[in-house]
Amino acid sequence: MSGIPAAVLVALRLHNTLSRRIEPLEPIRTGQVSMYTCGPTIWNYAHIGNFRTFLFEDLLRRWLEASGLSVFHIMNLTDVDDRIIREASTRGTDIRSFTEPFARAFFEDRDWLRIRPAHVYPRATDFIESMIALVQGLMDRGFTYQGEDGSVYFAIDRFPAYGRLSQLDRRELKAGASGRISADEYDKENAQDFVLWKAARPEDEAVGAAWDAPFGRGRPGWHLECSAMGLSLLEREGLGPVLDIHAGGVDLIFPHHEDEIAQSCAYTGEPHFARIWVHGEFLNVRGSKMSKRFGNITTPRDLREDxxxxxxxxxxxxxxxxxxxxxxxxxxxxxxxxxxxxxxxxxxxxxxxxxxxxxxxxxxxxxxxxxxxxxxxxxxxxxxxxxxxxxxxxxxxxxxxxxxxxxxxxxxxxxxxxxxxxxxDIMPVGTGAAAILSAWPGQGVAAGELPESPPAIPAEAEAWAMAWAAARSAAKGRKDYKEADRIRALLAGAGWELRDTRDGRAEVRRSTG
Ligand SMILES: [Zn+2]
Missing domain, CATH: 1.10.730.10 (Isoleucyl-tRNA Synthetase; Domain 1)
Known part of the structure; x- marks a missing residue:
């Protein structure tokens, strides 16, 4: 008899915003953890307050992996929202061209801060089909209605659990629920029916932010993006409709995460979108809440230049x-x-x-x-x-x-x-360990579909290396050692060093020198 795999005995306890209590992490699947962390809206350089959240999530990810768990980590990039459309329109460009440099900058800052890359970085505009399917599903289940202009709203009074995460009082909700709101961001005082799909306006069309849908041409609301991408990637990986962990900053509890829960659970019929919700606190710069609205921006690149x-x-x-x-x-x-x-x-x-x-x-x-x-x-x-x-x-x-x-x-x-x-990983540059990428066993791509040479874009090259490492683990599992050796050589040829961990996972890191 072999002993109980170490990964079964998860000792980590986390504060769950849902219960306001510290709870043991009990992974849905033995030895595996699915984790979704809300990523940046790529309309500007992410500030150090955003990166405080990303760093606490990095620590969580590293500790889960150090504890012997295989983590499947999703982080989205929001590349369509009110602000992006406004900025792209002012500059006379389209949203893709406007956001691309900020996506690249985000990956640079991430690497500088040694944040382990997520296994996927879905961009909202690449998942429009999933979003349309989610809206359609919610319409079919009777959770929505359409405004005069064709925009689709989620009716929060048809979802009794609405307000649970943010502990929104039912009375507050009644008072507020008399109207609807189409802005992406609003506060608790304005808890109202929120928009899932915004009918296309000429200014959306002008910047490439409008798509055809059975319920009318338009674009997704911000909250919808994370539900659709999370659910669709979980499904792709065969991980079911519920996440183990969903993380973000405290400013996302309401309305963003409340709305994610409403959309996802109304669609799947599950009691949870994520078992555990963890939220990181704000970073203040010399006493005032750090936010672009307050004008005191400090980005990681400011600090790096310093x-x-x-x-x-x-x-x-x-x-x-x-x-x-x-x-x-x-x-x-x-x-x-x-x-x-x-x-x-x-x-x-x-x-x-x-x-x-x-x-x-x-x-x-x-x-x-x-x-x-x-x-x-x-x-x-x-x-x-x-x-x-x-x-x-x-x-x-x-x-x-x-x-x-x-x-x-x-x-x-x-x-x-x-x-x-x-x-x-708090050592000075030059002394710390090189960035290590942990392969996810599924990784969603069959070896036959993987290109033999790495993509030129760094974040995609990482995903490529992690996917090959996962494919090699699968080959080893089949006892196809010839293929396993071939993959090791393929990775080495592209500058990636492969290492098996004691718990049977694989890690890759860029070879030095
Ligand atoms: Zn989100």
């Missing part, structure tokens, strides 16, 4: 729990830069020190175990990154003391250090 190390920025953000507001201040940033520098210095000292022979006793063995245990317990406890960071700095102090005393680490101790810092 010479800030991405490791320092990760450290700064992880020093505050994701559910607490964080003030970004110059002092805080300076302290994080110093902390990051010290980590790099210690890491170099540890590697220079030489290894003690296997079997030799040393206090370093307890040091490595203690770090991994403390950091692991902290992250299992609703992703308590500040505690994990504290454990890392404790290890730095203890490790320096041990080295001062002439103790030497064994290879296993170094490995424990690398695993712990690999999850937070």
């Amino acid at each position: 010479g800030v190390d991405p490791g320092a920025l990760r450290l700064l953000l992880f020093q505050t729990h994701y559910r607490q507001k964080l003030d970004l201040t110059d002092d805080g940033l300076a302290a994080a830069r110093e902390g990051c520098r010290r980590l790099g210095e210690f890491d170099a000292r540890l590697r220079r020190s030489g290894l003690r022979p296997a079997g030799g006793e040393s206090e370093f063995a307890a040091w490595g175990r203690s770090l991994e245990q403390k950091a692991g317990e902290a992250l299992d406890d609703d992703l308590n990154a500040p505690e994990a960071v504290a454990a890392t700095f404790q290890a730095l102090r203890d490790g320096n003391r041990l080295l001062d005393q002439g103790s030497l680490p064994a290879e296993a101790d170094l490995a424990a250090w690398e695993r712990a810092i690999g999850v937070l």
Whole structure:
């Protein structure tokens, strides 16, 4: 008898916005987690407040994978909404040309901040068919009505669970539900029937933001996009109609996620669109809520130009729990830069020190175990990154003391250090591990359909490498070792190094040098 696979025993507990309680993560499928994180609206450079959310999601993803789970991660790019149409129209261009540079910039910023790429980045305008099918399904089930202009609205009083996620009072709802709203963004005071499909106006046509549908030419509402892309990708991967985790910033709880739940559950008939909803708090810049509306934009590229190390920025953000507001201040940033520098210095000292022979006793063995245990317990406890960071700095102090005393680490101790810092990834540039991409076993593409050479666009090249790594795992599963070797060589030829993890998954990383 083999033991219970480690992946069955998930120790992670997360704060679920649905229940306002910390709950154990119980994956729907043993060893696998489906995760949807709302991505950027590519109408501008994403600001550091957006990236605080993406970084907490990155930590969640890394910790799930470090815990032995296969994660299927979807992040959408919103490339059609009120603001994009307005901006494209002002510049006399179409929405595709207008948004493309911001999509590229987003991937650059993501890579600079060492955020693990999602397995798919669906763009709203590539999923119009799924959106039309979702609207049609909701119409057939009686959850909608059409306005005079042909726009399709979701009738929230026909969905009794409406307001559950945002804890919207039923009385507030009654008072507000007398009308309907067609704007993409609105607040709780304006809880009303929301738009699923907006009838095409001449200004939409002018920028390429109108599509034919059985219920009239138009374009999707913002909230509809995530439901349609999430459900359609889950189906493609054979993962059923419910996500394990849905994440985003707290500003998305209402109306965006409330509306996603209404559309998705009314369509599927399931009680949930996601089992667990996790939300990250705001980042304040010197005391005021960080948002483009307030005019105090700070983007990762501003910080990069300022010479800030991405490791320092990760450290700064992880020093505050994701559910607490964080003030970004110059002092805080300076302290994080110093902390990051010290980590790099210690890491170099540890590697220079030489290894003690296997079997030799040393206090370093307890040091490595203690770090991994403390950091692991902290992250299992609703992703308590500040505690994990504290454990890392404790290890730095203890490790320096041990080295001062002439103790030497064994290879296993170094490995424990690398695993712990690999999850937070708060080391300075040049010392941290290279970006690792984890393959998803399904990956949605049969090996026969995969091109043999990588696409030129970096994000697509990553998806290509992850898909081949998944195809190789499948070949190994079939005991087709010849094909598995061929794929390894194919990846190596395109500059990707492949590694099997102890739990049977595959990882790829760009070869260095
Ligand atoms: Zn969304």
